[in-house]
Amino acid sequence: MSTVPKTLHSDIDKTIAQLRELLGDRISTVDSVLQQHGRGESWHPTQAPDAVCFAQSNEEVAQIVRLCAESQTPIIAYGTGTSLEGQVQAVNGGICIDLSQMDAVLEVNTEDMDCRVQAGVTRRQLNLYLRDTGLFFPIDPGADTSIGGMAATRASGTNAVRYGTMRENVLALTVVTASGEIIKTGTRARKSAAGYDLTRLFVGSEGTLGIMTEITLRLYGLTEAISAAIVSFPDVRSATDATIQTIQMGIPVARIELVDRDYMKAINSYSKTDYPELDTLFLEFHGTNDGVAEQVKLFEEISREFGASGFQWARQEEDRTRLWRARHDAYYAGLAVIPGSRGYVTDVCVPISKLADCIAETQQDIVATGLFAPIIGHVGDGNFHSTIFIDPDDKAMFEAALEFDKRLVQRALDMGGTCTGEHGIGIGKLKHMRNEHGDGAIATMQSIKQALDPHNIMNPGKVVDC
Numbered sequence: 001m002s003t004v005p006k007t008l009h010s011d012i013d014k015t016i017a018q019l020r021e022l023l024g025d026r027i028s029t030v031d032s033v034l035q036q037h038g039r040g041e042s043w044h045p046t047q048a049p050d051a052v053c054f055a056q057s058n059e060e061v062a063q064i065v066r067l068c069a070e071s072q073t074p075i076i077a078y079g080t081g082t083s084l085e086g087q088v089q090a091v092n093g094g095i096c097i098d099l100s101q102m103d104a105v106l107e108v109n110t111e112d113m114d115c116r117v118q119a120g121v122t123r124r125q126l127n128l129y130l131r132d133t134g135l136f137f138p139i140d141p142g143a144d145t146s147i148g149g150m151a152a153t154r155a156s157g158t159n160a161v162r163y164g165t166m167r168e169n170v171l172a173l174t175v176v177t178a179s180g181e182i183i184k185t186g187t188r189a190r191k192s193a194a195g196y197d198l199t200r201l202f203v204g205s206e207g208t209l210g211i212m213t214e215i216t217l218r219l220y221g222l223t224e225a226i227s228a229a230i231v232s233f234p235d236v237r238s239a240t241d242a243t244i245q246t247i248q249m250g251i252p253v254a255r256i257e258l259v260d261r262d263y264m265k266a267i268n269s270y271s272k273t274d275y276p277e278l279d280t281l282f283l284e285f286h287g288t289n290d291g292v293a294e295q296v297k298l299f300e301e302i303s304r305e306f307g308a309s310g311f312q313w314a315r316q317e318e319d320r321t322r323l324w325r326a327r328h329d330a331y332y333a334g335l336a337v338i339p340g341s342r343g344y345v346t347d348v349c350v351p352i353s354k355l356a357d358c359i360a361e362t363q364q365d366i367v368a369t370g371l372f373a374p375i376i377g378h379v380g381d382g383n384f385h386s387t388i389f390i391d392p393d394d395k396a397m398f399e400a401a402l403e404f405d406k407r408l409v410q411r412a413l414d415m416g417g418t419c420t421g422e423h424g425i426g427i428g429k430l431k432h433m434r435n436e437h438g439d440g441a442i443a444t445m446q447s448i449k450q451a452l453d454p455h456n457i458m459n460p461g462k463v464v465d466c
Contacts, residue, residue, distance in 0.1 A: 011071035012093070016051045018067050019095065026054040026101075037076075037096045040083035041143070041331075043342040043392060044428060049076060049090040054098045058174060058182055058213045061097060065211065066180030068095050072455045077207040079120065079146030084345050085426030087153065087206050091461035099148055102213060105129045113219045114171060114188055119148025119212055135219040138163040141422065142328045148212050153424035154204030158327070161247070161380030162254040162286070163220065165422070170203050174214035178453040188216060201448070206424050207459040209452045223286040227296055228255075228320040229313045231303055232278040236260055236363060236375065238306040239279050240356040243379045245302050247352060251295055253380060255284040258359075262374035263330050270333035271326045276310045281379075282327045284320070330376050334389050338372060341389040344401045347429075348412035349383040349421030358415055362386055362408055369404050371397070383421035410435075425463045433464065 019027050028034075029051050038048030055061045068075050074094025081088060090096060102118035105126060109115065110133050117126060124144045126137050139150060141157035149155075151173070156165035163169070172186030185198035202209055233239035236258065243256055258281060259267070265277045281303075285295040300311065314320045335341055350358045359375060366373045366386065377384025386408065388401040409419045409432050419432040434442050445464045449456070456466050 012050050012073060015067055015071045015073050015095070019051065019053055019064060022063055022067070023053055023055075023060070026056070028052045028054075036081070037078050037088065037098065038090055040081055040086060040088050040426075041343075042084045042086065042428065043344050043390065043398075044086035044089060044426075047089040047091055048093075049096040050093045052078075052096045052098055054101050056101050058176065061099075061102075061176045061211055061213050062180045062182050064095065064097055065176050065178070068457060069178060069180055069455070072457055074457050074460050075207075075211070076459050077119075077148070077152065077211045079149030079152075080122065080144070082143040082145045083149065083153065083426060084347075084423045085420070085428035087424060087426040087459070087462060089427060091427065094457075097211060099146065099211075099213070106214065108133060108135070108219075109188070110135060112188060113221065114216060115219055116172075116214060116216045117147050118214055119146060119151075121147050123147065123150065130219065134222050136222055137169075137217060138220055139166055139169060142331075147215050147217070151203050151212055151215050152206050154422070156378065156381075156383070156422040158255045158257055158284075158324070158378060160378060160383075160422075161256060162252060167200060167203055169218045170199060170215055171218060172216035173199050173202055173212050175202055175210040175212050177210045178455070178458050182213075183210075186216065204424065206426065206463050208449060208463045209458060211458070223288070225289045225292040225315075226254075226284060226286050226320065227292050227313060227315050228282070228284040228323050229296075229311060230275060230323065231281045231283065231308045231312075232276045232310040233281065233303075234278070234307045236279045237356050237360050238308075239281050240359055240379060242303045242306040242308065243281065244352055244355060245305075246299055247380055249298070249302070251298050251302075252285075252287070253283060253295065253299070254286040255282065256378075256380040257282040257327055258375065258377045258379040258384065259327065259330060260363075260375040262372070263334065263376055266333040266337050266374065267326050267330055270336050271329050273326050275312075275326070278310075282323065284324075330374075331387060334372075334374060334387055338389045338391070340391065342392045344388040344390055344398075344405070345423065346386045346388070346405050346408050347383070347420045347423040348408055348417055349381070350412050350415045350417030352380075352382045354415040354417070355379060355382050355384070358411060358417070359384060361411060365404060365407060369400055371400060371404060373401075373404070378421070381421070382417070427461060430462070430465065
């Protein structure tokens with residue numbers, strides 16, 4: 001399904017004409033461009049904007065926002081379009097601000113281990129830029145998404161168990177507010193007690209409070225040794241229990257990822273690999289040569305207690321890259337199992353002590369529904385995804401997926417968890433917000449939204465009902 005809704009006011013044509021005077025040929029109303037900017041990577045139907053503006057500076061973003069604010073035209077920020085919860089859908093039409101041309105690394109401070117980038121810089125682009133400095137940026141959500149998009153959704157990914165999420169790794173921001181003012185939040189200092197923490201207010205706000213145009217990030221030193229591995233287990237509970245014990249013993253694993261046997265079978269077919277088609281952990285250890293060797297030894301001892309087998313270690317960079325590329329291609333491997341399907345990606349996170357129970361109960365639920373919904377997860381921090389591959393034209397299958405997701409979220413909440421560990425709210429998880437947070441917290445969020453965006457023009461319809 002594809003729609004191009006028109007903004008619900010009479011000034012949209014005037015606003016587009018004004019923006020064309022400002023940007024020239026860097027504004028588009030071509031249908032194919034609008035369609036591209038009205039969808040992410042998930043099952044959500046396309047909802048296209050009325051026009052797409054390709055901004056190149058902070059001041060241009062501010063000028064676009066000021067023109068839209070005058071006519072109360074909705075604004076949607078766009079990075080690479082890899083969102084999974086409908087964050088880029090233009091639910092009321094409006095103007096999409098594409099930040100992909102704001103792709104400069106503005107400064108790198110090697111001694112302080114930080115950098116400042118424009119929002120359109122992608123994580124791979126940044127690490128390529130940093131490769132001769134001895135530093136790297138560790139947050140890896142899988143897709144080569146923009147740093148601005150990662151900050152907007154509070155992304156995390158495979159390295160979060162050691163390095164944290166975007167919340168912990170954003171030091172400061174340049175933000176264009178709903179009135180078109182350019183503000184700075186935070187500093188390069190590693191800590192501060194100066195006033196409200198505006199940086200973390202905007203991180204994770206999904207463009208509903210303002211548009212992040214520059215981001216200052218923590219960087220980390222490249223380690224002396226890295227060792228990656230895949231390890232097979234007799235079942236998901238065994239793999240999960242091995243993960244829990246590894247974390248509880250304080251072994252500083254950098255990545256520890258669960259991929260169930262259905263996903264492993266899909267990965268082998270899609271990526272032309274020959275891994276054992278069993279429930280599997282993908283791991284990586286960082287540190288000194290001696291430190292990594294000790295971590296590997298301890299993990300092997302723990303995992304064998306839970307029936308682990310088929311250890312395959314990868315120490316050379318090309319071998320590690322091949323291993324992790326297979327892991328990152330899992331979503332596309334799942335799509336290939338059912339040609340023409342779309343992925344309905346769930347994203348719960350629970351306390352690590354509850355992880356094995358939550359996954360086991362979820363697997364039983366999957367069997368009962370008959371859906372193809374393999375499980376993958378960043379199990380080192382209690383976060384996992386069951387991706388339901390659905391026929392977009394099969395209404396009964398879609399309804400079954402919705403009900404499964406509802407049960408999964410309730411299961412996670414009952415265990416002290418959350419409806420989303422990293423994908424954000426968008427429009428897809430809006431229905432779960434009140435259940436998770438309660439009326440009082442939602443009212444507080446609505447007050448913040450009203451204070452910073454009184455006309456509700458910043459990515460309306462996302463994160464919190466207004």
